[in-house]
Amino acid sequence: MRAHMGPLEPEYAEDARIGDHVLGLVRFGSVTSQERQALTISMTAVGAANAEVWRSREPVVRGERDGIVFARNGTAFFGMLVSSEKEIEKATRQAYESIVAVTRQEGFPFVLRAWNHVRGINEGEGDCERYKRFSAGRHDALTTAGLSRTEFPSASAVGMRDGELAIYFIASRMAGRQVENPRQVSAYLYPREYGPRPPSFARATVSSMNGSALVFVSGTASVVGHETKHVGDVEAQTDETICNLAGILGRSGAAPGDVRTMKIYVRRAADWEGIAARLRQSFPAAGLLVLETEICRRDLLLEVEAVAIL
Numbered sequence: 001m002r003a004h005m006g007p008l009e010p011e012y013a014e015d016a017r018i019g020d021h022v023l024g025l026v027r028f029g030s031v032t033s034q035e036r037q038a039l040t041i042s043m044t045a046v047g048a049a050n051a052e053v054w055r056s057r058e059p060v061v062r063g064e065r066d067g068i069v070f071a072r073n074g075t076a077f078f079g080m081l082v083s084s085e086k087e088i089e090k091a092t093r094q095a096y097e098s099i100v101a102v103t104r105q106e107g108f109p110f111v112l113r114a115w116n117h118v119r120g121i122n123e124g125e126g127d128c129e130r131y132k133r134f135s136a137g138r139h140d141a142l143t144t145a146g147l148s149r150t151e152f153p154s155a156s157a158v159g160m161r162d163g164e165l166a167i168y169f170i171a172s173r174m175a176g177r178q179v180e181n182p183r184q185v186s187a188y189l190y191p192r193e194y195g196p197r198p199p200s201f202a203r204a205t206v207s208s209m210n211g212s213a214l215v216f217v218s219g220t221a222s223v224v225g226h227e228t229k230h231v232g233d234v235e236a237q238t239d240e241t242i243c244n245l246a247g248i249l250g251r252s253g254a255a256p257g258d259v260r261t262m263k264i265y266v267r268r269a270a271d272w273e274g275i276a277a278r279l280r281q282s283f284p285a286a287g288l289l290v291l292e293t294e295i296c297r298r299d300l301l302l303e304v305e306a307v308a309i310l
Contacts, residue, residue: 007075007209008170009055010261010307012289016051023071024054024078024168028291032082032117032163034069037062039080041117042162046272046290052263054078054170065105066098075209077108080168088118088130091165092137099169100145108171112205113216116157117166121294131157131296132195134165139197149188150178155201156219156305158265159294170216172209178202179215179252183244185226194226199296204248213310215252219265219303220244221295231299234271238278241304246282254308259286265293265303275302 008023018025018037025038028045058073070079079099085091103109116138121131134157142152153169153176160166180186180203187199204217222229222237223244230236249256262279266272269292276288286306295303 007056007058007073007212008214009309011053011055012049012261012287013051013053014048016053021056021060022053023056023060023073023076024052024080024170026052026080026168030162032160032166034080034082034166036069037071039082039166039168041166042160043117044269044292046266046269046292047288049287049289052289065102068098068102070102070106072106072108075172077103077106077171078168079103079171081166082163083165084163086164088165089133089137092134093141095165095167096138096141097145099167100141103171108173110173110175111153111169111171112176112207114153114155114167114169114201116155117160118157119160119162119164121157121159121296122298127196129195135195135199136197139200142200149186151175152178152188152200152202154203154205154216154218156303157199157296158219158303172207174208176205176207179204179206179248181244181248181251183224183247190226204252206252213253215249215254215258215306215308215310217245217248217252217306217308219296219305220248221297221300221303228297228299234268234301235274237301238275241302242278242282245304245306249306249308252308254310256283257285258308258310259283259306260309262286262288262304262306264288264290265295266290267293267295267301271301279304
C-alpha cells in the first residue's frame, strides 16, 4: 500500500482479510457468496492478485439493511448484495431499488460507482439477452427513483460463473461530477438496437473526498461512437481501449500517472499478458487485477476499468 492514503483508497491484493480500516473487500473465487463483511464473486483471477480492497483512514462502521451489507466512514459508503432471483430484470430492478433506498436512508444518497456481475450475461437472443434485461431493470429502478441521466453512476457489467446477480458499489454524501467521452456516444443515448432500455451509466465519475479527488472510470472497451471496433483482433481492441481510457481520464482532469488501479476483464485468459503489457506501458503506476469472464458484448475481447487519485 502507498504511504499516502485518503479517506478511501483501492488496492489489489492476494488473500486479503477484513481489518479495522477496510471499508470493502471483494474476493474472486469459485462460488459467489456474501459474508458479513466480504463478498466473493465466482470469477477466475489470472495472476497473483485475487482480491479488491478498499481501505479507509477513518474509523469504519458496519451494518446491514434491506439485504445490503455495508460499511461506512464519515465520507464514503461501501455496499454489497447478492440476489438469487433467476429473472434477471426483476432481480436488477429490486437490487437497485434497495441500493437507492438504503443509501438515502443512511445519508449517502449519491451512488458514485457500481460493479455488476451477471451470470450468463451473453445468454439469450435479441431483447431476451440477459445483459439487455439487466439494463432494463437498472434503468427502470434509477429513473423511477428520480435520477436524471447526469446522475447515473459510473459502472461496469460483466459475467460470473455462479449465482445470478452480485453488485457492489460506493456512495457518498456529496454528488460526483459525471464525465463522458467525446469519442463515444453516451451509453444512456445508445440506439434501440442495444435493448429496450439503454445502459444507464456515466463513462466516469469524479468525487471530491476531504481534499482528495477520486476518478472512477467505468468499464471501457473498443467502442467508438456506439459500435464495437476491431472484432476478433485483441491487439487492436487493446489499443482502442487505451485511447478511450486516455480520453476519459483527460476529460476528468487526471493524467496517466494518476491511475492507481486498473482491472482487466478478458474473455480469453491466453490474451491477458499482451493486454497487461500494453497497459503497463501507458499507465506505469497502476496496480493490475486480471479476471477471465464474459463481457457485456459478445464481440468484445476485453474491458478495462480504472481508479485515479488526484
